[in-house]
Amino acid sequence: GAVVSQHPSWVICKSGTSVKIECRSLDFQATTMFWYRQFPKQSLMLMATSNEGSKATYEQGVEKDKFLINHASLTLSTLTVTSAHPEDSSFYICSARGEAGGPKTQYFGPGTRLLVL
């Protein structure tokens, strides 16, 4: 139980294009989803928190117009990197939290590797 998927697992795109990453909770309803970014050999950096049906809350220093987050249902959140640039290349990981495992337990997706050329 408590499985979270991400799609795609990796993506290569040209500079200036937009990329959408999906995060799905497969067997539970996720009232809250989180988006993280991870640089090589570093810990996870929280980018934003999204609650179903409401606007995402972005961490300080994260551009909300650059990283668009939509949490349209209790099982799906999307992150769109708009006008991607090489410095946006990174490993993006989502997590979901809901009734599974208790109110504070996050379950993580497998991550999406983004490479912007």
Add this chain to the structure above:
Amino acid sequence: AQSVTQLDSHVSVSEGTPVLLRCNYSSSYSPSLFWYVQHPNKGLQLLLKYTSAATLVKGINGFEAEFKKSETSFHLTKPSAHMSDAAEYFCVVTSNRDDKIIFGKGTRLHILP
């Protein structure tokens, strides 16, 4: 204010010997504590969690951790290391009051044959 300190960035143990990964936390309010494992280029897998019930928590793959309030610690242990345990381990604190999430910097566990 909350903080998490993973005291070792790297730990090396021989296969079959005990594992100890240390985590100290600071929290003004009652915290929930988690250990996650990350294998290369993968997401994070939940090993175990403490959420104000039993202080000795048993997790998957033979891992366990003990919440010690007096020492503000939540160290992760395993009696006998296996080669497949080689990975990055993260200690995570979530405040039960304001829901703030803090990640430790991670500990890379190396298993020597």
